[in-house]
Amino acid sequence: MNETITQNLLVFGGVLFSMGLIGFLTRRSLILMFLSLELMLSGVSVNLIAFSRHHQNYQGQILAIMVLTIAACEAAIALALVVSLYRRKATLDVSAWDELSETLMPKSVEVPSELVAAEMEFPKLTPSGLDPMERPISASFDARSGEMIEGENVKHSEAGTHA
Amino acid sequence: MLSMLVPIILGAVGYLLIQHGVVKSQATFAGGLVAIVAALLFALAFTPGTFESTILMLFCAMATGGGIGFLTAREPVYAALGFATAVLSISGVMFMQSALFIAAATMIVYAGATIIIFLFVLMFAQQTDLRNYDVQMNSPILAAVIGAIFLATITICVTSSDAMLPIRSDTTRSMSAAAYRPAAAADPSSVNAATTPLVTEEGEAAQQFVPSTTSGLGRSLYTDYLLSVELAGAVLLVATIGAIALAQRPIETQKGTPA
Numbered sequence: 001m002n003e004t005i006t007q008n009l010l011v012f013g014g015v016l017f018s019m020g021l022i023g024f025l026t027r028r029s030l031i032l033m034f035l036s037l038e039l040m041l042s043g044v045s046v047n048l049i050a051f052s053r054h055h056q057n058y059q060g061q062i063l064a065i066m067v068l069t070i071a072a073c074e075a076a077i078a079l080a081l082v083v084s085l086y087r088r089k090a091t092l093d094v095s096a097w098d099e100l101s102e103t104l105m106p107k108s109v110e111v112p113s114e115l116v117a118a119e120m121e122f123p124k125l126t127p128s129g130l131d132p133m134e135r136p137i138s139a140s141f142d143a144r145s146g147e148m149i150e151g152e153n154v155k156h157s158e159a160g161t162h163a
Numbered sequence: 164m165l166s167m168l169v170p171i172i173l174g175a176v177g178y179l180l181i182q183h184g185v186v187k188s189q190a191t192f193a194g195g196l197v198a199i200v201a202a203l204l205f206a207l208a209f210t211p212g213t214f215e216s217t218i219l220m221l222f223c224a225m226a227t228g229g230g231i232g233f234l235t236a237r238e239p240v241y242a243a244l245g246f247a248t249a250v251l252s253i254s255g256v257m258f259m260q261s262a263l264f265i266a267a268a269t270m271i272v273y274a275g276a277t278i279i280i281f282l283f284v285l286m287f288a289q290q291t292d293l294r295n296y297d298v299q300m301n302s303p304i305l306a307a308v309i310g311a312i313f314l315a316t317i318t319i320c321v322t323s324s325d326a327m328l329p330i331r332s333d334t335t336r337s338m339s340a341a342a343y344r345p346a347a348a349a350d351p352s353s354v355n356a357a358t359t360p361l362v363t364e365e366g367e368a369a370q371q372f373v374p375s376t377t378s379g380l381g382r383s384l385y386t387d388y389l390l391s392v393e394l395a396g397a398v399l400l401v402a403t404i405g406a407i408a409l410a411q412r413p414i415e416t417q418k419g420t421p422a
Contacts, residue, residue: 003327004210004211005210005211005216005219006327007321007322007326007327008209008210008216008219008220008223009219009223009256009260010317010321011206011317011318011321011322012223012226012227012256014313014314014317014318014321015174015223015227015230015314016226016230016249016253017313017317018310018311018313018314018317019227019230019231019233019234019310020230021306021309021310021313022178022234022303022306022307022309022310023233023234025301025302025305025306025309025310026182026234026300026301026302026303026306027300027301028296028297028299028300028301029239029294029296029297031239031243031281031284031285032239032242032243034281035233035242035243035246035281036233038246038250038273038277039230039233039246039249042249042250042253042269042273045253045257045265045269046253046256046257049257049260049262049265050260052260052262052374053260053261053262053373053374054327054330055330056330056372056373056374057372057374057383058374058379058380058383058384059383061262061264061265061374061380062380062383062384062388062391064262064265065265065268065384065395066391066395068265068268068269068272069395069398069399070395070398071272071273071277072272072276072277072399072402073398073399073401073402074402075276075277075280076402076403076405076406077402077405077406077409079280079281079284079406079410080405080406080407080409080410081409082284083284083410084409084410086284087412091294091296092294092296093294093295093296094296095296
């Protein structure tokens with residue numbers, strides 16, 4: 001009989017906790033989000049008291065008192081924060097403070113995983129002497145001599161453009 | 164086992180319907196209310212039927228109703244009142260579980276201090292019309308699914324047959340243990356009753372120790388947990404200093420030049 005009541009109260013604490021969770025996820029006003037947190041805390045307190053009754057000692061109740069203390073501290077800090085935030089923007093909307101999360105940055109920064117020296121591509125310098133906008137510079141252009149060269153010297157000229 | 168999931172799903176659907184119906188239509192709202200009441204009645208089928216447990220479950224139902232009101236109300240003042248209802252019912256539950264001091268302290272701290280102060284702030288910040296961030300919620304369906312899964316997990320874990328631990332008689336904390344009985348210590352004839360295991364037979368009410376007195380709680384708190392009390396006092400002091408420092412108006416704005 002008593003075990004059934006304890007189990008029911010544990011489920012009831014879970015109900016309170018998940019209602020606070022839903023409230024915290026859905027609400028957008030700062031104060032109501034804070035009250036959702038308090039609802040979650042009181043669900044935990046119900047849990048502790050049910051276990052205190054079950055184990056027939058005072059330890060659960062003492063832990064519930066500690067939870068109450070921390071909840072009071074949290075209320076004081078949260079109230080001060082809400083007041084000072086409201087003074088700045090005159091709104092309680094939590095999304096008004098989105099810019100604290102760096103909205104200008106892209107969601108995920110592409111970090112090159114492995115930079116192997118062989119895979120890196122260096123920028124190719126534009127050879128002087130020809131207008132690059134005029135026509136595409138062919139690979140057989142020798143930058144050192146400033147003239148077009150033929151066939152088998154192409155690789156040599158590419159090394160020259162790197163320098 | 165699976166039938167215990169029915170009230171959870173009913174409750175989640177009822178929450179979503181009320182949530183939707185507050186803005187849209189009365190019929191949806193009424194359907195959500197019906198779903199919530201059906202979920203509560205369904206949950207009542209799992210509870211034992213004694214008088215004490217009936218009152219306990221009544222308090223639980225009131226707290227759940229207050230929580231649903233808190234979740235679905237669009238005016239923030241009504242939401243805060245729903246939260247106050249939930250907290251008062253929770254302290255009723257604690258009262259029925261013989262935690263008298265914590266029931267009173269919860270009533271004073273939550274309903275007395277927190278709710279009143281936050282109602283002041285709400286009315287101070289309240290405009291005549293509803294704000295957008297009060298009407299439109301962040302993805303309620305996803306949140307309801309998450310909450311339902313969470314609650315289903317807890318329910319399955321708690322109601323499984325081997326979930327309840329046997330009663331643990333802790334001897335390291337002598338003052339808060341169940342075996343501490345001043346009458347037993349004074350009366351030598353009843354020493355045997357204090358040293359024998361507390362629950363010898365299932366359901367024997369005479370052997371049960373109910374941690375109900377405030378004096379016992381205070382004795383346990385100020386002997387076994389004295390260091391915790393000191394630390395809690397330190398945390399309260401730090402929180403007070405932090406709250407005062409945070410809530411201070413900047414000096415530049417006091418002189419009239421915006422910061």
